[in-house]
Amino acid sequence: MERGHGTGEIIVVEDLVKEYPNGVLANDHINMRIAEGEIVGVVGPNGAGKTTLIKQLTCELLPTEGNIYIMGIDIVKDPANIKPFIGVCPQDGGLIHHLTVWEHVYYFARLKGLPKERARENTDKILRMLNLESHEKKVVRELSGGLKRRVFVSIALVNEPKIIFLDEPTTGLDPISRMEFWKIIRKVNDHHSPKTTVVVTTHYLEELDYISDRLIFINDGRIVLEGDSMAVRRLILDYDTKITLPKKYKEVVMRTLMKEGVGCKVKEEHNKIHVLLTKDDVSAAVSEIIKFTSDIVLSSPTLDEVFMGVVENEENTD
Ligand SMILES: Nc1ncnc2c1ncn2[C@@H]1O[C@H](COP(=O)(O)OP(=O)(O)OP(=O)(O)O)[C@@H](O)[C@H]1O
Ligand SMILES: [Mg+2]
Structure with missing residues (x-):
């Protein structure tokens, strides 16, 4: 056929x-x-x-x-x-x-x-x-x-x-x-x-x-x-920066970032959370997060982490 x-x-x-x-x-x-x-x-x-x-x-x-x-x-x-x-x-x-x-x-x-x-x-x-x-x-x-x-x-x-x-x-x-x-x-x-x-x-x-x-x-x-x-x-590549910090700060950090109008995606892993951000939001996010903890690491997200962002984006727009 x-x-x-x-x-x-x-x-x-x-x-x-x-x-x-x-x-x-x-x-x-x-x-x-x-x-x-x-x-x-x-x-x-x-x-x-x-x-x-x-x-x-x-x-x-x-x-x-x-x-x-x-x-x-x-x-x-x-x-x-x-x-x-x-x-x-x-x-x-x-x-x-x-x-x-x-x-x-x-x-x-x-x-x-x-x-x-x-x-x-x-x-x-x-x-x-x-x-x-x-x-x-x-x-x-x-x-x-x-x-x-x-x-x-x-x-x-x-x-x-x-x-x-x-x-x-x-x-x-x-x-x-x-x-x-x-x-x-x-x-x-x-x-x-x-x-x-x-x-x-x-x-x-x-x-x-x-x-x-x-x-x-x-x-x-x-x-x-x-x-x-x-x-x-x-x-997807907008979310090109990742901040990793202890999980116990998740609630307070998320609340603060939302209040400041910083869009992000969050992934939990053991006792850590990874916060994915766009380049433009990094400095604003860091200056908020360090009010709660200095135990933070900045890096690039892996493909799996970016995927998480993509899938959520799609679900949110449905
Ligand atoms: N011959 C096989 N028998 C049973 N399961 C298989 C077989 N080949 C692959 N799988 C499983 O099917 C899924 C998809 O595998 P596949 O090799 O297609 O992935 P992939 O995207 O090519 O991964 P990678 O990036 O590692 O090459 C995986 O869960 C894998 O374990
Ligand atoms: Mg393969």
């Missing part, structure tokens, strides 16, 4: 449910539509269900319920027909350590069914695009983590797929390598006409700035927020 194709939507997911045999509900009625050429970031804390979603979109895992259409093909019923059009960079993939970078990409091109000449041409082209040319004769075992991730992406791209799925491609990379990596992904997205669609997962909050056109936040297997990346950023 055709679904989505012809309307510019290259991926259509309807009520997708994945329950593992041990009873874990990893994806709980996920609905999403992705347009051709978009870069979509799927973001969520550890265990949110990102890898489970990617595995179903790439035919590695069968859904428990729901439909997935890619380029109009029902991929649950007809996985073989979609595979030539997609490239995958898995979260936990292995490389063959004694092969060189060039050999690696070339062999995968052949495995994906490209004839020798095209496999050779595409390998050269992809290594050039990912700035791996000067490393092409190195054996994979000798590469840094960042270069290894680029080899993975080269493999995903070598058959010139229309869609690439990248599951946490920047894990373990330093901030500079991560930024370079995202520049390359933009280049890949832009290289073909129509543009290559990119679906990428991450749990690095700092990366949201430059990775995607659109963000889909998942938590506990469900989409909790999605939208244009600027709008989503404004909503």
